[in-house]
Amino acid sequence: KELNPDIALIDLKMPGINGMKVLEKIKEINPGIVPIIITGYASVDSAVEAIKKGAYDYLPKPFTPRELRQITKRGLEKKKYIEAENKLKEMKELFVSMVSHQLKSPLSAVQEYLEVILGGYAGEITDKQREMLDRSKARISELIRLIKDWLNLSRIEKDEIVTRFTTVHLLQVLKRAMDFVGDMLEEKNVNLQIDMSPNISMIHGDAELLKQAFINLFENGIKFNKEGGEMHVSVDEKRDYIKVSIRDTGIGISEDEIPFIFEQFYRGKESTKIKESGSGLGLSIVNKVIEAHSGSISVKSKPGKGSTFTVLLPRIKREEIK
Ligand code: ADP
Numbered sequence: 001k002e003l004n005p006d007i008a009l010i011d012l013k014m015p016g017i018n019g020m021k022v023l024e025k026i027k028e029i030n031p032g033i034v035p036i037i038i039t040g041y042a043s044v045d046s047a048v049e050a051i052k053k054g055a056y057d058y059l060p061k062p063f064t065p066r067e068l069r070q071i072t073k074r075g076l077e078k079k080k081y082i083e084a085e086n087k088l089k090e091m092k093e094l095f096v097s098m099v100s101h102q103l104k105s106p107l108s109a110v111q112e113y114l115e116v117i118l119g120g121y122a123g124e125i126t127d128k129q130r131e132m133l134d135r136s137k138a139r140i141s142e143l144i145r146l147i148k149d150w151l152n153l154s155r156i157e158k159d160e161i162v163t164r165f166t167t168v169h170l171l172q173v174l175k176r177a178m179d180f181v182g183d184m185l186e187e188k189n190v191n192l193q194i195d196m197s198p199n200i201s202m203i204h205g206d207a208e209l210l211k212q213a214f215i216n217l218f219e220n221g222i223k224f225n226k227e228g229g230e231m232h233v234s235v236d237e238k239r240d241y242i243k244v245s246i247r248d249t250g251i252g253i254s255e256d257e258i259p260f261i262f263e264q265f266y267r268g269k270e271s272t273k274i275k276e277s278g279s280g281l282g283l284s285i286v287n288k289v290i291e292a293h294s295g296s297i298s299v300k301s302k303p304g305k306g307s308t309f310t311v312l313l314p315r316i317k318r319e320e321i322k
Pocket of ligand 1: 269
């Protein structure tokens with residue numbers, strides 16, 4: 001522990017403590033140390049076991065000094081790689097928190113000033129000025145939304161989310177997501193139809209993230225819809241999973257664009273023509289959230305007619321609930 005080596009060469013059979021235990025301890029003390037197992041030909045199975053437990057490689061006995069040098073060299077390269085990866089992760093975290101503070105706060109402040117001016121608290125403004133300030137306010141809201149979406153996206157790390165999973169009632173999540181888009185439905189005069197049986201199995205998941213994902217899907221189903229159109233949400237239970245379909249009667253997506261819509265910052269050609277704003281991050285968030293829940297998402301669409309997004313999420317089998 002005090003030595004903090006780059007590489008540890010570990011014999012499997014040792015008096016007092018065996019190599020597997022040493023391997024576990026090393027992982028605990030510093031996962032950046034590269035462990036290499038030294039083993040007799042007879043115990044190749046244990047070497048494989050050790051690799052499963054996180055050893056980087058193994059060196060069978062007897063070995064020549066050249067073989068030892070080679071494996072050590074490879075181990076050191078691995079060490080450099082691990083360090084570079086950690087550095088990148090650190091930088092990413094720093095960047096994310098920097099963006100959140102350095103960009104979001106001044107933008108929120110500007111937005112507040114605009115409210116004050118528009119509210120008439122800083123003197124009278126002309127109609128022309130009001131119109132321009134209104135537009136500035138809308139643009140700033142878009143930018144704040146973009147930053148929020150981007151922050152959300154950067155924070156969704158599968159390994160971390162899974163540790164927060166609880167038993168989730170999907171219908172409640174959907175209901176909350178629908179409530180959230182209530183005003184938008186009204187504004188665009190979109191008629192929401194719901195088709196779901198109340199007896200749906202529970203799932204393992206993070207209710208907040210799932211809610212956000214469905215909000216994004218619903219928002220798309222509304223904003224890309226036509227005035228007075230329909231959005232149909234249905235929930236079905238299948239053998240191993242729950243299927244949620246969101247069908248709309250909107251502008252649709254052309255076949256050649258479908259492969260790109262889940263990519264970060266991608267916005268469809270048709271969608272940029274219509275007035276609705278967007279960051280192009282909505283579906284990449286949805287995709288990441290669904291993937292972290294070991295689910296899947298697919299889309300079918302007819303340009304000019306509408307689209308159907310289908311989400312599958314693994315259900316908890318009733319037998320699994322005690
Ligand atoms: P945004 O909505 O901010 O543009 P998204 O990531 O949510 O970004 O969606 C990416 C693109 O996929 C959209 O710009 C649009 O072209 C297309 N799209 C997504 N949902 C729909 C939908 N329900 N109907 C038509 N096009 C859609």
